[in-house]
Amino acid sequence: MGKLRSNIIVFDKVYAERSRSTQPDVISGRHTELSRSAFFPVITLFFLLISFSISAQVPAGYKPLKDTTAFKQKMEAQSKLVTTLESDFTQEKYLSVMSEKIISKGHFHFKKVNMLRWEYNDPYSYLIAINKDKMFIKDNEKVSKYDINSNKMFKSINEMMVNTVQGNLLNNKDYKAKFYENDKFYLLELSPLQKGAKDFLKVIQLYINKVDYAVDKVKMIEPSDDYTSIEFTNRKTNQPIADEKFIIK
Amino acid sequence: MKNLLLSSFIAILFSACHFGHYGRLTKATSASTSLKPIFGDNFNSFLFKTNITVYGKDYSGLLVTKQMSPKDYRVIFTTELGMKLFDFEFKDTAFTLHYCVPQFNKPKLLKVIQKDIETLLMNNLNKKTFEYFTDSKMLYSIHKSKNGKLDNYYFTDKSTAHLVKIDHAKKRRKKTTFILSNYQNDFPGNILIQHHDIKLKIELNLLKK
Numbered sequence: 001m002g003k004l005r006s007n008i009i010v011f012d013k014v015y016a017e018r019s020r021s022t023q024p025d026v027i028s029g030r031h032t033e034l035s036r037s038a039f040f041p042v043i044t045l046f047f048l049l050i051s052f053s054i055s056a057q058v059p060a061g062y063k064p065l066k067d068t069t070a071f072k073q074k075m076e077a078q079s080k081l082v083t084t085l086e087s088d089f090t091q092e093k094y095l096s097v098m099s100e101k102i103i104s105k106g107h108f109h110f111k112k113v114n115m116l117r118w119e120y121n122d123p124y125s126y127l128i129a130i131n132k133d134k135m136f137i138k139d140n141e142k143v144s145k146y147d148i149n150s151n152k153m154f155k156s157i158n159e160m161m162v163n164t165v166q167g168n169l170l171n172n173k174d175y176k177a178k179f180y181e182n183d184k185f186y187l188l189e190l191s192p193l194q195k196g197a198k199d200f201l202k203v204i205q206l207y208i209n210k211v212d213y214a215v216d217k218v219k220m221i222e223p224s225d226d227y228t229s230i231e232f233t234n235r236k237t238n239q240p241i242a243d244e245k246f247i248i249k
Numbered sequence: 250m251k252n253l254l255l256s257s258f259i260a261i262l263f264s265a266c267h268f269g270h271y272g273r274l275t276k277a278t279s280a281s282t283s284l285k286p287i288f289g290d291n292f293n294s295f296l297f298k299t300n301i302t303v304y305g306k307d308y309s310g311l312l313v314t315k316q317m318s319p320k321d322y323r324v325i326f327t328t329e330l331g332m333k334l335f336d337f338e339f340k341d342t343a344f345t346l347h348y349c350v351p352q353f354n355k356p357k358l359l360k361v362i363q364k365d366i367e368t369l370l371m372n373n374l375n376k377k378t379f380e381y382f383t384d385s386k387m388l389y390s391i392h393k394s395k396n397g398k399l400d401n402y403y404f405t406d407k408s409t410a411h412l413v414k415i416d417h418a419k420k421r422r423k424k425t426t427f428i429l430s431n432y433q434n435d436f437p438g439n440i441l442i443q444h445h446d447i448k449l450k451i452e453l454n455l456l457k458k
Contacts, residue, residue: 091330091331093311093327093331095313095325095327095333097315097317097323097325097336098294098313098315098323098325099294099315100294102296102311102313102327104329120329123296123456123457124298124311124329124456126309126329128330139300139307139309140300140309142307144307199351200332200333200350220331222333224348226333228330228331228332
């Protein structure tokens, strides 16, 4: 949990920094911060993933978890064993006004240190990759490349990764964490306390498999109760992944 | 070869003239094809992969439209990763901004996007009065209506009865062009909104309806 907390702290710093920055008028033609917001959920998710790991199923009926210390220690120990990860994912976007959920599917790869490839392939192609100090977005065959060190926000993301992987953990007082369990799963609920984060996020729910301490599902619920949930299947841990996977041309 | 080049050039010039220049339109007493809202009245939802280019900056995401009641549409834009960017509602002539991320909350930009979507939804078409035109090649049935201080020209392909272009113009000077193409089951697979007075382009590519 300590790892998760440290991740969230930097996540929040990133958000606060972005919120503080002046937002020039889009129509005037100057730069906006909007494109960066696209990274936001994936970055959060990424750190949740590497803090734990992954797999599949949905629970029903929980009770509060008593021994949270043992749980946190186990989670940290498990995350240290992970060098590479890959998995399929199914993302569901629930919007209360729509009769159907928006379902997107894809695959992701992760490799220590600082390499992530998060790719949608159905019903559209869209790819975000992070490779040490570089960030790539591929959309409609167009590749955009960002230098992580070129601005404070990207730099914070990079530091967050290094801290997470090396286990330099901090305590986070910006999120309130609740722990639940049932026979098969731990359920972590993280509620943001800062106003900036509260504007768009009510709670993050993590469904963690008791067998291997893997995250089966992440659900990010907005203040309006619309949500994005991501379920993971076909997880592979510590299989060789070539560095080329994280270079986008 | 020379002739081919010359004739191609003339063809391009001519097509550019008759389609883009309203002076070449001939007034007609009635429309040969009717003008129907492309989003129809069947309460469908539509999902588009969407790219917005503003002064060289690209933003992409998913745009969902849903008809809630006969004159009520909800339009929501999220990133591919699920983060909601804005949530609009168009009910009769009223507009409601249900949600907008601070990064997107620029009054000028929101207004432009709102107006573009309004034009596409064609929600109040029955309240408009129209003038009718044809082009010199008689390919299109053209409806012209007043839209505030500006005019909207709707070009319907006579052979398919599909709306293929909307020009938003001020005193015959184009401000915004909407191109609707790749029709499947009477719905356009691609919609391109190109602004001529500001550097804004919106591309909608249908994923599902």
